[in-house]
Amino acid sequence: xxxxxxxxxxxxxxxxxxxxxxxxxxxxxxxxxxxxxxxxxxxxxxxxxxxxxxxxxxxxxxxxxxxxxxxxxxxxxxxxxxxxxxxxxxxxxxxxxxxxxxxxxxxxxxxxxxxxxxxxxxxxxxxxxxxxxxxxxxxxxxxxxxxxxxxxxxxxxxxxxxxxxxxxxxxxxxxxxxxxxxxxxxxxxxxxxxxxxxxxxxxxxxxxxxxxxxxxxxxxxxxxxxxxxxxxxxxxxxxxxxxxxxxxx
Amino acid sequence: xxxxxxxxxxxxxxxxxxxxxxxxxxxxxxxxxxxxxxxxxxxxxxxxxxxxxxxxxxxxxxxxxxxxxxxxxxxxxxxxxxxxxxxxxxxxxxxxxxxxxxxxxxxxxxxxxxxxxxxxxxxxxxxxxxxxxxxxxxxxxxxxxxxxxxxxxxxxxxxxxxxxxxxxxxxxxxxxxxxxxxxxxxxxxxxxxxxxxxxxxxxxxxxxxxxxxxxxxxxxxxxxxxxxxxxxxxxxxxxxxxxxxxxxxxxxxxxxxxxxxxxxxxxxxxxxxxxxxxxxxxxxxxxxxxxxxxxxxxxxxxxxxxxxxxxxxxxxxxxxxxxxxxxxxxxxxxxxxxxxxxxxxxxxxxxxxxxxxxxxxxxxxxxxxxxxxxxxxxxxxxxxxxxxxxxxxxxxxxxxxxxxxxxxxxxxxxxxxxxxxxxxxxxxxxxxxxxxxxxxxxxxxxxxxxxxxxxxxxxxxxxxxxxxxxxxxxxxxxxxxxxxxxxxxxxxxxxxxxxxxxxxxxxxxxxxxxxxxxxxxxxxxxxxxxxxxxxxxxxxxxxxxxxxxxxxxxxxxxxxxxxxxxxxxxxxxxxxxxxxxxxxxxxxxxxxxxxxxxxxxxxxxxxxxxxxxxxxxxxxxxxxxxxxxxxxxxxxxxxxxxxxxx
Numbered sequence: 001x002x003x004x005x006x007x008x009x010x011x012x013x014x015x016x017x018x019x020x021x022x023x024x025x026x027x028x029x030x031x032x033x034x035x036x037x038x039x040x041x042x043x044x045x046x047x048x049x050x051x052x053x054x055x056x057x058x059x060x061x062x063x064x065x066x067x068x069x070x071x072x073x074x075x076x077x078x079x080x081x082x083x084x085x086x087x088x089x090x091x092x093x094x095x096x097x098x099x100x101x102x103x104x105x106x107x108x109x110x111x112x113x114x115x116x117x118x119x120x121x122x123x124x125x126x127x128x129x130x131x132x133x134x135x136x137x138x139x140x141x142x143x144x145x146x147x148x149x150x151x152x153x154x155x156x157x158x159x160x161x162x163x164x165x166x167x168x169x170x171x172x173x174x175x176x177x178x179x180x181x182x183x184x185x186x187x188x189x190x191x192x193x194x195x196x197x198x199x200x201x202x203x204x205x206x207x208x209x210x211x212x213x214x215x216x217x218x219x220x221x222x223x224x225x226x227x228x229x230x231x232x233x234x235x236x237x238x239x240x241x242x243x244x245x246x247x248x249x
Numbered sequence: 250x251x252x253x254x255x256x257x258x259x260x261x262x263x264x265x266x267x268x269x270x271x272x273x274x275x276x277x278x279x280x281x282x283x284x285x286x287x288x289x290x291x292x293x294x295x296x297x298x299x300x301x302x303x304x305x306x307x308x309x310x311x312x313x314x315x316x317x318x319x320x321x322x323x324x325x326x327x328x329x330x331x332x333x334x335x336x337x338x339x340x341x342x343x344x345x346x347x348x349x350x351x352x353x354x355x356x357x358x359x360x361x362x363x364x365x366x367x368x369x370x371x372x373x374x375x376x377x378x379x380x381x382x383x384x385x386x387x388x389x390x391x392x393x394x395x396x397x398x399x400x401x402x403x404x405x406x407x408x409x410x411x412x413x414x415x416x417x418x419x420x421x422x423x424x425x426x427x428x429x430x431x432x433x434x435x436x437x438x439x440x441x442x443x444x445x446x447x448x449x450x451x452x453x454x455x456x457x458x459x460x461x462x463x464x465x466x467x468x469x470x471x472x473x474x475x476x477x478x479x480x481x482x483x484x485x486x487x488x489x490x491x492x493x494x495x496x497x498x499x500x501x502x503x504x505x506x507x508x509x510x511x512x513x514x515x516x517x518x519x520x521x522x523x524x525x526x527x528x529x530x531x532x533x534x535x536x537x538x539x540x541x542x543x544x545x546x547x548x549x550x551x552x553x554x555x556x557x558x559x560x561x562x563x564x565x566x567x568x569x570x571x572x573x574x575x576x577x578x579x580x581x582x583x584x585x586x587x588x589x590x591x592x593x594x595x596x597x598x599x600x601x602x603x604x605x606x607x608x609x610x611x612x613x614x615x616x617x618x619x620x621x622x623x624x625x626x627x628x629x630x631x632x633x634x635x636x637x638x639x640x641x642x643x644x645x646x647x648x649x650x651x652x653x654x655x656x657x658x659x660x661x662x663x664x665x666x667x668x669x670x671x672x673x674x675x676x677x678x679x680x681x682x683x684x685x686x687x688x689x690x691x692x693x694x695x696x697x698x699x700x701x702x703x704x705x706x707x708x709x710x711x712x713x714x715x716x717x718x719x720x721x722x723x724x725x726x727x728x729x730x731x732x733x734x735x736x737x738x739x740x741x742x743x744x745x746x747x748x749x750x751x752x753x754x755x756x757x758x759x760x761x762x763x764x765x766x767x768x769x770x771x772x773x774x775x776x777x778x779x780x781x782x783x784x785x786x787x788x789x790x791x792x793x794x795x796x797x798x799x800x801x802x803x804x805x806x807x808x809x810x811x812x813x814x815x816x817x818x819x820x821x822x823x824x825x826x827x828x829x830x831x832x833x834x835x836x837x838x839x840x841x842x843x844x845x846x847x848x849x850x851x852x853x854x855x856x857x858x859x860x861x862x863x864x865x866x867x868x869x870x871x872x873x874x875x876x877x878x879x880x881x882x883x884x885x886x887x888x889x890x891x892x893x894x895x
Contacts, residue, residue: 065496084601148351
């Protein structure tokens with residue numbers, strides 16, 4: 001029991017531009033261990049299985065309860081959060097890799113700023129008049145709220161984009177997470193006032209028409225956001241917008 | 250007057266920092282938000298159950314004044330009252346603002362905001378977005394800040410760490426020293442003011458409900474630079490969390506607000522499946538002991554009772570330190586709609602579905618009521634002058650603090666769903682004061698010689714150079730784990746001076762061993778080890794503040810429970826007797842038979858204890874130790890009295 005071990009195979013990279021390499025690690029087994037607790041164990045004893053002392057593996061994480069979106073990585077070939085990846089449910093050696101669709105910063109850390117830039121492009125916010133006290137917000141049926149709530153649980157983790165065959169390091173495709181945000185804000189009574197701006201932003205290069213309809217995004221979303229519904233809905237909204245643009249201009 | 254926009258640096262992208270950023274931009278200021286990670290990933294996202302505002306949507310007769318009273322009583326009268334009062338009066342406007350920003354708050358049949366009950370109150374005053382309210386509020390504020398970035402008013406420095414304040418020859422804060430966590434470069438950001446909205450210090454305890462970034466290092470650095478740190482010993486232990494190897498995951502108080510019941514089998518060795526244990530063989534200990542508040546007593550009370558059941562009565566589930574939190578009597582649809590977020594967390598981390606089986610939970614370190622000492626400017630009405638430059642300023646001129654990093658709003662124990670409120674309230678409230686502070690300065694940051702900034706930068710560059718050279722035998726991450734164990738073993742729910750002295754010795758030992766740390770990574774790109782070693786240094790100092798404050802405070806108040814100094818309230822005591830006692834006292838001696846037996850003696854001891862201890866603990870860094878003094882608390886609006894929840 002006490003000498004039970006967990007075996008890891010971790011893909012490492014010291015810097016952007018340098019080649020990646022694999023290292024094997026072994027950490028003592030503990031019940032309910034997850035990937036994060038094992039990576040923490042490696043920090044406390046940064047020695048490879050072969051007995052060589054190395055720099056501890058670096059990775060991103062924060063909340064450790066799958067609500068911040070930080071610790072996304074590829075675990076045994078599947079993109080997911082490391083915090084909810086329990087060791088008992090994984091085959092060993094457990095392979096950890098950084099996401100492949102974002103530039104690697106170091107080891108398991110990647111730069112997802114492209115996702116946040118896209119939020120700016122589609123103006124994913126409500127244009128409030130100001131933060132002063134001007135009374136209550138719009139009345140809204142709870143069913144609409146519930147629809148929006150599911151979409152607004154998106155934590156910009158990047159799983160949907162890692163899985164998407166259309167999204168790559170070298171193109172400008174926005175991807176499911178961004179389209180879902182357009183739908184989220186277009187569905188809000190005040191947000192819908194800027195609906196057209198958001199639709200125009202996803203009608204150009206990298207926009208909604210580049211979606212290949214592979215539908216894998218929805219399978220990997222850790223928050224079960226109906227991403228394919230969002231894509232279909234934005235597809236419809238942009239079609240109307242396209243016709244409207246033709247008629248008006 | 251300056252010919253440019255006023256510019257501030259905000260450290261931290263949680264609720265307090267983002268609220269201030271939005272408000273300051275709106276007032277035509279310029280903002281740089283420095284964040285350890287991308288915005289949207291701050292610890293505020295972990296808040297689950299909701300945010301308080303006495304809108305009285307359920308026609309129960311709730312009001313901001315009652316919210317104020319509950320908060321002050323919940324905090325055992327240790328909070329400054331004008332500030333708390335102002336916060337409670339602003340709360341309804343804050344909720345409406347967040348609603349206007351698109352937060353998906355749950356709604357009533359008519360489409361208005363819905364509210365639920367939380368601990369320490371009898372009113373439904375908690376607005377909520379499922380069970381991920383913190384996340385939803387962060388996103389809404391983040392979206393407004395992103396809008397300001399898009400419009401050119403704000404910039405962000407994500408993947409950057411705050412190292413310290415730039416202080417000029419008069420000791421005024423003129424900017425911040427920043428560490429780029431990718432390039433590992435260190436540089437300064439000049440500013441008219443710097444705001445620490447850096448959250449709490451849960452990592453001092455190793456495992457807590459807090460996120461990985463919550464080391465308290467920024468606030469501790471301010472303390473090491475001369476700022477006062479207040480009420481450090483008041484650490485909230487949340488009654489319901491899932492034990493884990495890397496973290497203790499919170500199970501929101503809203504689980505009980507929505508009807509969740511806490512129980513253990515009546516027979517200590519009853520190992521039956523909980524679903525098979527009939528009602529009359531279950532011990533709903535909170536409901537029995539507190540028939541008025543039941544499962545929704547304040548957190549300090551609930552945690553103590555669970556501790557008692559498990560360790561003194563030895564009635565923990567299966568002999569383990571755990572009790573049941575039971576929601577299985579509620580429908581799946583109800584649970585998914587109102588508590589979906591935490592239902593999923595429990596299922597994912599334990600493999601057990603709490604919709605079908607009672608959850609097994611235990612208390613965990615959750616929140617620091619203490620934090621950097623900050624000031625405020627009261628007005629004539631028992632509220633706050635929102636234009637006062639004193640608002641939220643630390644004892645270092647020009648350095649402000651907000652959110653969990655400051656100490657002002659929760660006294661000796663925070664009520665659930667008040668933290669999100671205090672974070673957003675401070676962020677919004679302080680903006681005007683900072684503007685006015687900038688106007689009041691004789692010298693602008695533009696007139697400060699560049700050597701001030703060079704010195705600050707060089708100080709930190711050298712410090713990191715020294716850290717990188719550390720080549721001893723101690724692994725810093727292991728040492729951190731040991732520090733956490735010392736704190737968990739000795740400075741938790743039940744405190745006694747012997748254990749606190751033991752903790753002091755053990756922390757001193759860890760401090761000595763810190764000198765023998767090895768910097769386990771010496772690379773010069775995205776290297777987190779030197780940062781962590783610096784944070785560990787801060788955590789050691791912060792653990793000393795917490796432990797010394799606890800050791801010296803010989804009383805029982807809120808989350809700080811020392812059984813040796815418990816005044817032991819008579820069972821049939823009514824807090825109103827105390828008000829009567831204070832009034833009668835003015836007319837001469839009171840005879841014993843005025844009150845039930847033993848009550849007069851208890852009230853006299855209560856009064857004496859308050860004279861001695863109803864004070865803010867203030868720690869200042871002297872000779873490498875926290876030097877502790879005590880400050881007056883503003884109790885001008887509600888007379889402090891014994892708390893009672895049964």
